[in-house]
Amino acid sequence: MASVRFLQTSDWQLGMTRHFLRPEAQARYTAARIDAIHAMAGLAGKHACDFVVVAGDVFESNLIASQTIRRAMQALAEMPCPVYLLPGNHDPLDAASVYDTDTFTACCPENVVVLRQPGPYVVSAGVEILAAPWATKNVLGDLAARALSGCEADGTVRLLLAHGIVDVLSPDPNDVSMLHLEAMEQALGKRIIHHVALGDRHSRLSVGVSGRVWYSGSPEVTSFVEDAPGEVLIVEMDSAGGHTVQSEQVGTWSFVDLRRHVDTSADLEALQHELAGLRPADRTVVRTALTGTLRLADKARLEQILAEADDLFAGRFTWDRHEDLAVIIDEAELGDLGVGGFASQAAQELAELAAGSGEQAVCARDALSLLYRLAGGGVR
Template sequence: MRFLHTADWQIGMQAAHVGDAAASVRAARINAAGRVLALARQHQTDFIVLAGDTFEHNALPSDLIESIADLLAQAPCPVLVLPGNHDLLEPGSVWHRPIWKDLDTVSILSERTPFYCAGAEILPCPITAKTSTQNPTAWIQPGGKDHIRVVVAHGCVQTGPFGSDDHPIPLDTSTRTQSDYVALGHWHSTTICNERMAYSGTHEPTKFGEPNSGNVLLVEINRRGDVPRIEPLATGQLRWLRWGENTPVSAPGEIAQLASRLRATNNPSRSLLELTISGVLFESDREHLAAVHKACEGFLFSRVDDSNLRPEPSGDNWIQNLPPGPVQETALRLKQLAAKSGREGEIATQALLQLFHYAQEAA
């Protein structure tokens, strides 16, 4: 038996944090959904499990919901959809719209009762409240000899103390429920919790700083009790790059290198960039800073923060303006050392620039 495990499509996400690129980000989520179906076709899967948060919230326009229903109906195999904490079962839920009743191959897992598909016993754990301290898999009894058992749940795997209100799921769920696989949703990064339990992550990254997202999991289980084979497959269309956060410029030429790196980036029109440039702006790098800004314009989205970039000190005036005493004496001593060649001179130069940086910040 082979199936695709996906989750957290978050269709209807506004992506307002990326301004004009928001429409592209929204479109990418739908394109990537098409890619999931193409992978199901390519790998001839028996079914697709969507483990919650297909939609961003329950108040979405009908045409958007219907377009996703149409898309899911085109899948080459049954699609099993779990309500998550964004698209939870509540009055007015997207899953109560009539469109879902018309689809033969799409099943909404809205009941805590076994559901049989392609010889597998699916154990759904639908979400009915935004937050909860209850384990959503608690209803499942151990057992079942005849079918491959697959739990589908949405929440937060607990590795530490059990106190979260984020639908906590114990790490030993597959053992307790005697399941072959636990398909999880809610975490956007692909995470293999143990050999029988995993988060597919979102099929398309949603923001900066979301590592290892943009995948689905191809899960293969030959017989009841066998350890599943879990293979991540890439589906993401856009790249979210965050550069320069903890790497201040400390030597001439680094900004020129940055400009080259930006120009050499593959597919800038499919990349979103959050770039921080801090440290020292050397005289020889001024023109390259302009080139950095120019190169960023080719990206789908870019936000450049160079507010902590300080011009290289010129002359000694800044040292004279330091508070008299140890600080000023240190600067003068570093200046002498910086004039030396070799490693000692390099270190003193770095230290002097650092001191200059602090002095600028204090001023």
């Protein structure tokens, strides 16, 4: 009976940049994506994997820095088993393919195989990978179905390796590149194939009813909408129908949405405590969307809390579309400023503007909050 154990991953998108990261944070984010390969090498050894498959989008694009290629290949050379790379829609095998560059060709270690042609690749006796590589960024048809064409159940343990969205998840019913789930499930039912490893979705997800069609997700988080990023899968299967899937964490970064209502000092204290609990801060990106009504003193305190977060986190920014904060300004608080002369007159004018609406009112409220903090009213 043929059996096999392998590590499934996808969507490394090495060389990816995030616009909300400062240069120093972007450098660490780039390094973390290479670190994830080292972590996978450790897991492949720990679980005695026979091979590793990357289900598409190894690189962010075909126009990638040579440094990224060299560091990736150096990390892949540490894998204790063969690694099979499937070109995806980000790094297709077109005329500008990264896999055909001099740098890749020179640095590619012996244990790395690029799956350039659709169809079967013999991994070992009785074990095959059915590959569905992208030859262009715009494919016409179901590449997984093409890879399956002509295959029959003959006792060979087969893994279908493809990249793309399955039809049951696609928002576009007219997308000609969709992968048809029913055809995969039928092939699984007939034991033509025994597992489907998919890339494109950046969150771990099992689709269909067989429990054998899986997206592993990206090994490092890439956006705020991902449900289970930062993981890889350890898959074991055999010709008799045995099949297990186990997830393992390799990612170290987090993208966190904080949508909170703040009206009181207690709300601000809770927000500050929540931010302090996000660790490690230098690998966490926070998107805040705050609603509520604050006094001028509390608005100044909020700005200081967020300023401290800006310094600590890899990234912290406001989700403007969902931010809705109002500020109550009264004469007592203006009097607490303890400023006179032109500063007092300016504060009064800002208060009048802040009572209005629109962008000018927002700027006026921010200016008053800053003045409050500079005058010593804010939290130090």
